[in-house]
Amino acid sequence: MIGGPVSQLDPLGPVTIGAREIYDQLLATDRKVDGIRGEVAQVAQAHGEIAKDMTDHEARIRNLERGRWPLPSLAALVSVVSVVLAVLAFMQKGT
Incomplete structure (x- = not known):
């Protein structure tokens, strides 16, 4: 092996990771988390707007349903009246 045998205490072997690399990765992770936080905020806002729209649509549907029951x-009623008028007209022709 080049550089001698890898000891049991050093699982990375000849690879060394310095504080700078760790710090850079930490900053990159922090930026990604901030981006995700912004996206979650947008999704939460959109969810709130959708919930408001759903509530509005439910109210409109209920209003339409209340207006349709008399139809x-x-x-x-119109069919009963027309049958009565037809029977009366038939009876008048017969006499």
Whole structure:
């Protein structure tokens, strides 16, 4: 082996990592964490806006549903009236 045998106490062997390399990696990691923090803040803000939109849409749907319930009742009433008028017209023709 070049440089002699690797001791059991030094698992990296001839590789040395200095304080500068560790510091540079720490700064790079810090920048990445700051970037992720900003992205998480954007996602949280978007989630809040989506929640507001969902609440608004739910209110609109409920309002539309409340306004639609008379339509089937009105249709049934019109059909009953038309049947009554048809029966009356038929009875008047027959006499």
